[in-house]
Amino acid sequence: MDLSAIARQVLDVGRKVLPMLTGGAPEVVAAIHSISTLIQGVKPHADAPTAAELDTLYASVQAGLLDTADRLGDG
Amino acid sequence: MKFRPLTTLLVAALLSACAPLLAGLLDSTPAPQAVQTASAPLANTRVDESGFRALLEAADATRHSINALVAAGAIVRNSPKALAIRHGVLALHDALAAGQALLDALNNPVITLSPADFVAKLDQYRSAMRNATDAAREITDALSGAN
Numbered sequence: 001m002d003l004s005a006i007a008r009q010v011l012d013v014g015r016k017v018l019p020m021l022t023g024g025a026p027e028v029v030a031a032i033h034s035i036s037t038l039i040q041g042v043k044p045h046a047d048a049p050t051a052a053e054l055d056t057l058y059a060s061v062q063a064g065l066l067d068t069a070d071r072l073g074d075g
Numbered sequence: 076m077k078f079r080p081l082t083t084l085l086v087a088a089l090l091s092a093c094a095p096l097l098a099g100l101l102d103s104t105p106a107p108q109a110v111q112t113a114s115a116p117l118a119n120t121r122v123d124e125s126g127f128r129a130l131l132e133a134a135d136a137t138r139h140s141i142n143a144l145v146a147a148g149a150i151v152r153n154s155p156k157a158l159a160i161r162h163g164v165l166a167l168h169d170a171l172a173a174g175q176a177l178l179d180a181l182n183n184p185v186i187t188l189s190p191a192d193f194v195a196k197l198d199q200y201r202s203a204m205r206n207a208t209d210a211a212r213e214i215t216d217a218l219s220g221a222n
Binding site: 065072 | 128131132134141142145157158160164165182
């Protein structure tokens with residue numbers, strides 16, 4: 001079984017169980033959604049990203065990483 | 076947000092299980108390569124951006140997982156474990172910033188690099204992507220470590 005198949009199984013369980021357990025906690029829902037997007041993206045994208053799409057994704061992820069760093073501590 | 080202890084454990088276990096998978100997915104990301112061979116005119120040569128997009132999506136999924144673990148109380152802010160993860164997150168941020176800057180230079184439609192500069196920057200870009208993968212591995216190691 002390849003890695004993405006295992007990941008899909010983990011996600012299938014998570015997608016069904018976690019929202020029930022957490023009452024749809026936004027952090028958990030966001031995590032499942034983003035991991036799901038990632039695993040679907042393991043297959044080659046049909047179209048190459050445009051420069052604008054890549055710039056938008058880059059800015060969003062970089063801001064998000066700094067936000068996550070703040071949640072983890074002061075350093 | 077407070078979850079019941081059992082729920083917290085389940086959330087932490089499931090999302091932690093995803094972390095090594097994310098690292099594996101990062102490892103499987105194709106190495107950056109020029110769309111055309113080096114012997115082709117550099118003015119028409121672009122570096123494939125799909126690997127960089129895959130890295131960005133992996134980084135996004137990883138940070139959402141970490142946020143969920145923090146919200147569930149499975150990672151305590153400012154604990155040694157949290158600070159170790161934070162170190163990896165910032166290293167990932169820096170590696171992606173370097174990668175983006177190099178990708179911009181390599182694929183700039185206006186400025187044509189000399190063949191030597193192109194090859195040098197492509198090597199630097201590959202190095203930045205390796206650094207990003209190393210940072211992701213640092214995060215997953217810290218996630219699986221003790222509190």
